Amino acid sequence: MQTNKRKIINDPVYGFMTLDNDILYDIISHPYFLRLQRIKQLGLSYLVYPGAVHNRFSHTLGATYLMGLAIDVLKCKNVEITDHEALSAKIAILLHDIGHGPFSHSLEHTLITDISHEDISKIFMQKMNKEFGGALDTAIAIFENSYHKHFLHQLVSSQLDVDRLDYLARDSFFTGVSEGIIGTERIINMLNVTDDNLVVDEKGIYSIEKFIISRRLMYWQVYLHKTVVSADCIMITALKRAKYLLQNDHKIECSAPLKKFLANDYTYNDFEQNEEILELFSMLDDYDIISAVKAWKYSDDFILSKLSQKLIDRKLNRIYISDTEFEPSTIDQCTKQIAQKYNISVDDASWFVTSGKLENHAYDFQDQEIKILFKDKHSSDISIASDQLDRHFLEKSVTKHFLCFPKELNINL
DSSP states (O other): OOOOOOOEEEETTTEEEEOOSHHHHHHHTSHHHHGGGGSBTTGGGGGTSTTOOOBHHHHHHHHHHHHHHHHHHHHHTTOOOOHHHHHHHHHHHHTTTTTOOTTGGGGTTTSOSSOOHHHHHHHHHHHHHHHTTTTTHHHHHHHHTOSSOHHHHHHHSSTTOHHHHHHHHHHHHHHTOGGGOOOHHHHHHTEEEETTEEEEEGGGHHHHHHHHHHHHHHIIIIITOHHHHHHHHHHHHHHHHHHHHHTTTOOOOSOHHHHHHHHOOOOHHHHHHOHHHHHHHTTOOHHHHHHHHHHHTTOSSHHHHHHHHHHHTTOOOEEEEESSOOOHHHHHHHHHHHHHHHTOOHHHHGGGOEEEEEEEOSOOTTSOOOEEEOTTSOEEEHHHHOSSSOHHHHHOOEEEEEEEEOTTSOOOO
């Protein structure tokens, strides 16, 4: 009996979304893609925003829905897009995040240091393309920006792509942070193409200004929220400690796939040349990490146990944010106090102190610039066209430094 693959999905952000082609259903039914249901979109942000438990699965479906809207708008403006290209663009955005590891960006360079999630997405797409008999050829070309219609890639990845349009709207919805609310529908309706580049009609300039400002605000209020940063640091350090112990012949309790990635430092070549590694990665998700951390809470290694306890029981570290880098003497003071408080060596105490920097730049002049299309058919970068967002504002990259250490310490900075 033939299964009906033309599905209607009820999304809390957009309402009813339709899967209008059988291959879209086949892709989201694939085990590689279903894994995204078990990977949170915002990592540990739910520790601050209880509603932020949405996943990569719903985000990619939302972005695919917006891709369909954008293509319909461009077609109405006489931009030539074939049915095959439209479907391929949807597939490209549907699979753009398939390479994300557990807890998304929180652990981006912890389990695997030599390869980005975009690279892993590409390898997943190539593997699935073999299974689908080459049906993803054009989608991969669009994803890689090797397809001759450059604007299709810009819809997938640029400073005004449907990926960003969805995650701002979705993350704002689930966190309740209203600063992230943007005019998604209006922005899409103002999209156009000139000289094979994605542009925005002049009437949409104020929506673009709000989009850029909203993204900057969402970084400080959600993505780089100091409590989330503190939690991320504990989780990252716990995994590094587990990796250190495992690679020094200590027994570590965790799932088989996670143990493989803790025991080995896999590279891009390993992923590309060894299908077994890709299969192992496809079995990794948030549940592997949380299950492991729950088990590590009872580890006989004091450091791993203490870090895991902090995360599971939400006894997060104190975090200080500064415009200037913290002095080495301050970090040393924290480390020595921890050593004394926990009765451990200074070297061991260093596992409980984390410092680093946070960077927020909402616009990148090195990337594809957002162009505004005027009625006389000439286009200008938003920094020139806008009377609100000049180049000085857009170029400004805010850097802040942070220092995390246990709240038990009596240190006031």
